[in-house]
Amino acid sequence: MTETRAPVRGQAADVGTVHAVSGPVVTARGLPAARLYNVVLVGHARLPGEVIRLDAGDAVVQVYEDTAGLAVGEPVADTGEQLQVELGPGLLGSIFDGIQRPLTTLARRADDPVGEPMIERGASAPSLDRSRAWLFEPDVAEGDEVSAGDVLGTVQETGALGHRVLVPPGVAGAVTRVARGQVRVDEPVVWIGAEPLTLLSRWPVRLRRPIARRLALDQPLVTGQRAIDSLFPIARGGAATIPGGFGTGKTVLEQSLAKWSHADVIVYVACGERGNELTEMLDEFPTLTDPRTGSPLLERTVIIANTSNMPVAAREASIYTGITIAEYFRDQGRDVAVLADSTSRWGEALREVSSRLEEMPAEEGYPAYLSTRLAEFYERAGAVACLGGGERTGSVSIVGAVSPAGGDFSEPITQHSLRLAGTFWGLDTNLARRRHFPAIDWNRSYTLYDLDAWFDDEVAPDWHAQRAWVLQLLQQESSLLEIVQLLGADSLAPAERVVLETGRLLREDFLQQSAFDDVDAYCALPKQHQMLRVVHAAHDAMAAAVARDVPVETLAAAPVLREPARMRSWPDAEVAGNADALVERIRHDLEEL
């Protein structure tokens, strides 16, 4: 664990000149003191960029903006700083680009909130609003000894979330002065020794923030998605990967997770995808309330948006910006979910820059360090004991969508992600085409997290048994379907055809879950359990009936077996009663046959 603090500002800025330009990659000369990953400002337009290679006298820079018009000989100024994010109150509910420029601020012109609808080159604004004042309530007094991670005080950032102001990593000592009341983010609130601390702190995005220690991953991140929670759950602090061809439902699933996951903070990284998808979130999230806190969903969400038409190098930075913000909330003792859509676009940005550097490509043109970079990202997930007093724990869970070329999962980003993530939700094009959503392929997907114990304790003692039954039944169904494809359903024994009928109930009435249905978009765990109990009972009743030689056709046509289709619209309060009654009716009606 790196016990570093954010590097301090550099000395007097060096200025070199542009020597070469190739798309987003610029070579600068005359910057002998430049350090790797320093931020430089390129050209008269002062386009921000990052030094990604030092080669003899050349500093190679990836520029975060369109370089059109940039000429050889224009100045390149070294800021002496690494690429950092601003951390503090005001993050929640905001939307930033890949290098944390505030998009709402950039769109504003005078009184018109969208007077500047296009992102013009060289536009800049501070990430966090400098004019807004926050009520700071200190938890420390003069003379207290504090060290990194200790809580200095709280700002009620949103209705639901108290923003804990922490001693930054690397700082320790006695509190010499404390301010209270309304403060702006860049005003000092607490002095440690002679050092004033503000609500705002900075952290370099490529460096993970320090923790006390890692914790075991033994609790699920509950998502309200049946195919996930009941079959392939993700651990809080774990990582999941969602590969899927276009139109298979990656974005809808990521957005559902953003809406319904049991997390305190959501960091949504829209990396190289569509602008309209963000607009949709920005329209919808303020109108939805988090059922667990009653506050608008947007208030727990930070959006990092670098859409496909925004500069490609900033897309590369966007996932680091997102994960650093997530770690910052984690350090306050929060459960954070980072939803990245899509990591493939990040990988492609890496590939594009690498190819401009004329690096030797490995698989499919990606640089050889692709897997290392991906690992560095996924390894920043975890459940942790936070630095500082007070026994805080927090977590960062990562769910990364992958967009494999041609929908073929053998490509490098899918394969590397599979090695790194503990949960794999593979989306299947055929399921999506027949509008089975979420199109999670139950035959290929898996979870490596063992969370059965938690579900047994918290939801129902037979949770694990039911889960095992479902997985086994679906497995059996798909082998039987292969036979049917060759020989027709007639070739199967009645008991086997009961498996097929049960499989149909599972798929249509349990696994399918519309993200756009007001009731069904989120399914509570007890409801998931009851729904499965009904399907299981239907299976047992059908098995008993065929044992009495009732024809499978008669069973399949039984009206009572259409009723499970309506389970999804049961209100939570009525679930247990409805399930008992339906199980009873199924047993009764099928016995009559």
Added chain:
Amino acid sequence: MTTAKGDTTLLTVEHETVSYVAGPLLVAGQMTGVGYDELVEVVSDGRVRRGRVLALEGDRAVVQVLDGTTGLSLPGTRVRTRGEVARVAVGDDLVGRILDGSGTPMDGGPPLRAVEYRDVNGAPINPVARNHPSEFIETGVSAIDGLNTLVRGQKLPIFSGFGLPAAELAAQIASDAAVPAAAEDAFVVVFAAMGVTQREAAFFRSTFAGSAALERTVLFLNTAEDPAVERLLTPRAALTVAEHLAFDRGRHVLVVLTDITNYCEALRELSAAREEIPGRRGYPGYMYTDLASLFERAGRIRGRAGSVTQLMILSMPDDDITHPIPDLTGYITEGQIVLSRELDRRGISPPIDVLPSLSRLMNAGIGAGKTREDHRAVADQLYAALARGRDLRRLVSIVGEAALSETERRYLAFADSFEQTLVNQGATRRTIEQTLELAWTLLRDLPPDDLKRIDPALVERYAGPGATVDPPTA
């Protein structure tokens, strides 16, 4: 080529040291002061060709020559820089004009009266400023309106195969999409043809630039004989014009881009000439980003009246939807309409295969108050039933129809009548009401208890009293 207004002669500098010419590329030395991506003029034997700066290193510039390099010689060629990126004239005056692939009039008409000359690359729309597209466009095509609804500001490609009637479908949509617009003159088609054959060009000219249609059309024409690299400019010029008409002039613009495959071939050709490391099947690794820089220019902007809707025609090489061109396109666009060779062979017109087709913005554009309350559920049910019917069709080809149950036979019949009636509408235009009514007619032939995707109250309302009675099963 239209150049910037005002006096740029002060910026004009000539350089005489061309050191390399091959394919579409030229390398020039002593190029101080020229900017990346700027436009240059390549002068040889009194002829002026246009070029674009692709890379700079020291005083050397790699230039892509838009008009071809045939006949250039090293000593006789000079490169003139103007300190300008590529620009195109925009303004109402362009409506009704036929322009070449970079925006110069080729219809013998008067010079353009441009409001402004704009950078063809545009600038990314801030997602905060976007207005989510949600206005239903009635195309009159059931397979689209009913199952893959198009909305204003959407980008929706037609995945076609060589010889399939994609152009006809696009033309049909373009002529019908105007109808529900508030005011007739609010609607404009900006048509960009890239690398089309003479035959295709003639079809587009007669469809989009026939006497009546021309009044609301801007036609950009880059044909197969025109330089391939100019194709990279054509859609950008067209979209720049479209953005102006939509966001400054309040018009609803339908941009038709054809053929994306030709565009991508040009991209690959240029990439190969630069000896770049190729991505999948020789296409450059940045093709996704490049296509996105075109397609993301569709949309609506808060507080502005107009819209840019994009309809692109894309011929899938080998009818292969996993080919990089349709694949990357599908990852960017808001769905796709897929044409099927099999349906076309069976005489179904338009041959739209709805299963692989998708409109991602459908949900925002349909429902009560927009189309009809039952629209979503009906579409879901049609999809589910068609998928089942198609599976059975495959099965029947192996085990024979005798092995099917009565219910299964009904699904098989459903798939057939779905294709024969709902999809196969020929040139007739259907309102959304007619499409949904037709859908219910088909659904009535399924076991009523199987309509799991539709709220029973809606089934009651739309399927009529007779349909709630389960027909006798064998």
